[in-house]
Amino acid sequence: MLWAEGVRHSFGAVxxxxxxxxxxxxxxxxxxxxxxxxxxxxxxxxxxxxxxxRAGRAGVAGGRGAIGWIGHQSLLxxxxxxxxxxxxxxxxxxxxxxxxxxxxxxLAGRLDLGPFLDRRVATLSRGQGQxxxxxxxxxxxxxxxxxxxxxxxxxxxxxxELSELVRGFAGAGDGRATILVTHNxxxxxxxxxDIGILKAGRLVELAPRGTRTAREVGERYRRAVS
Amino acid sequence: MGxxxxxxxxxxxxxxxxxVRTRTGIVSAVVFTALVLTVFNFxxxxxxxxxxxxxxxxxxxxxxxxxxxxLNRAFQLELENQALEGLLVSPIxxxxxxxxxxxxxxxxxxxxxxxxxxxxxLFFNVAVLKVLLPLAGLIVLATVGFVAVGTLLSALVIRxxxxxxxxxxxxxxxxxPPLIGAVQVTARLFSGRxxxxxxxxxxxxxxxxxxxxxxxxxxxxxxxxx
Numbered sequence: 001m002l003w004a005e006g007v008r009h010s011f012g013a014v015x016x017x018x019x020x021x022x023x024x025x026x027x028x029x030x031x032x033x034x035x036x037x038x039x040x041x042x043x044x045x046x047x048x049x050x051x052x053x054r055a056g057r058a059g060v061a062g063g064r065g066a067i068g069w070i071g072h073q074s075l076l077x078x079x080x081x082x083x084x085x086x087x088x089x090x091x092x093x094x095x096x097x098x099x100x101x102x103x104x105x106x107l108a109g110r111l112d113l114g115p116f117l118d119r120r121v122a123t124l125s126r127g128q129g130q131x132x133x134x135x136x137x138x139x140x141x142x143x144x145x146x147x148x149x150x151x152x153x154x155x156x157x158x159x160x161e162l163s164e165l166v167r168g169f170a171g172a173g174d175g176r177a178t179i180l181v182t183h184n185x186x187x188x189x190x191x192x193x194d195i196g197i198l199k200a201g202r203l204v205e206l207a208p209r210g211t212r213t214a215r216e217v218g219e220r221y222r223r224a225v226s
Numbered sequence: 227m228g229x230x231x232x233x234x235x236x237x238x239x240x241x242x243x244x245x246v247r248t249r250t251g252i253v254s255a256v257v258f259t260a261l262v263l264t265v266f267n268f269x270x271x272x273x274x275x276x277x278x279x280x281x282x283x284x285x286x287x288x289x290x291x292x293x294x295x296x297l298n299r300a301f302q303l304e305l306e307n308q309a310l311e312g313l314l315v316s317p318i319x320x321x322x323x324x325x326x327x328x329x330x331x332x333x334x335x336x337x338x339x340x341x342x343x344x345x346x347x348l349f350f351n352v353a354v355l356k357v358l359l360p361l362a363g364l365i366v367l368a369t370v371g372f373v374a375v376g377t378l379l380s381a382l383v384i385r386x387x388x389x390x391x392x393x394x395x396x397x398x399x400x401x402x403p404p405l406i407g408a409v410q411v412t413a414r415l416f417s418g419r420x421x422x423x424x425x426x427x428x429x430x431x432x433x434x435x436x437x438x439x440x441x442x443x444x445x446x447x448x449x450x451x452x
Contacts, residue, residue: 067286069315075307079247
């Protein structure tokens with residue numbers, strides 16, 4: 001579903017990724033931990049096609065159109081309403097208008113966007129904005145969800161809601177895969193089926209389901225960072 | 227090709243909707259145009275040089291400055307909430323992003339020029355109405371080339387510090403050929419000379435448009451990829 005094969009990248013003389021190789025099958029959720037500057041966001045960007053690596057290959061089954069991207073910013077236009085934003089992103093992903101409207105209504109219901117669907121994004125709270133960002137990422141019904149530190153700045157309630165949404169996405173069908181980059185070890189280990197740790201651009205740990213419990217690796221990382 | 231243009235239109239429509247919603251860009255550019263014309267009007271000695279000799283240069287210098295101001299905001303819109311990242315993850319062809327921006331910038335700048343032209347006629351007492359049709363054609367012809375180069379360069383400087391300063395420094399040298407052509411043709415129009423005298427300049431403007439729209443469309447993907 002997602003793969004990286006010998007991926008290397010650097011920013012000038014500073015190495016960002018060193019020979020990263022892994023595959024993530026459908027139905028799995030990988031939580032990726034690592035200290036600041038470890039290369040987590042760079043790896044996500046390589047997978048999403050935002051960065052062309054200096055060496056190696058990486059990709060997602062179905063290409064860019066299969067990806068739902070959630071960052072710590074909403075990627076929404078502040079002066080447009082949530083509805084206008086969702087229509088715009090749906091059109092960009094070539095979702096047919098009638099499907100777009102029906103999906104918009106479904107997402108509005110699931111994410112409780114109704115009260116602020118016709119409000120400008122600039123007037124929303126951080127939690128509301130993040131819910132709208134999730135709707136934006138799901139409007140084209142992606143099969144792969146890439147989340148880059150989505151819990152940043154969210155209070156406990158909003159973070160818990162977001163966790164439920166990610167869980168809902170992962171549980172919606174076996175044909176889906178998720179990578180979650182986060183510093184929040186509790187949220188990450190709760191959601192993940194697999195846990196990876198990046199350190200100085202290297203994937204130093206990867207615990208796939210069945211070989212070692214993901215929770216063990218999570219615990220070790222938790223101890224390392226605390 | 228159809229998909230490319232369709233995506234470009236979706237993007238252009240979004241940019242224009244944002245402008246209609248905020249009006250900050252258009253109001254700033256129109257006020258700026260009025261101020262530049264005022265400065266030129268009071269900063270010249272009418273007894274030293276005839277208005278008809280100065281007017282073409284004043285018109286095009288004013289449009290150039292207003293254009294640089296307008297182009298600065300083209301990609302600034304995409305920095306809000308990192309929307310540019312979302313656009314680059316989406317499956318659209320990078321070239322449609324350029325063509326969408328080109329289209330929106332063109333509409334925006336032509337609107338500014340449409341408001342600026344009557345102000346120019348008022349300030350400098352030039353009989354614009356007598357040559358309105360060929361002058362409008364000339365403005366469109368020169369503006370297409372201007373916006374083609376400006377849109378590419380505004381994408382190039384978007385991640386650079388002092389982008390507002392870098393854009394004119396990079397852009398103005400490229401604008402010298404069309405600016406000379408536009409001033410020459412305008413001077414002939416204002417002095418009632420036949421268009422057959424400036425066919426060479428019109429051909430140059432047309433060639434400039436074709437070359438730079440094609441070249442910029444091809445080069446644009448390299449400017450936005452990390």
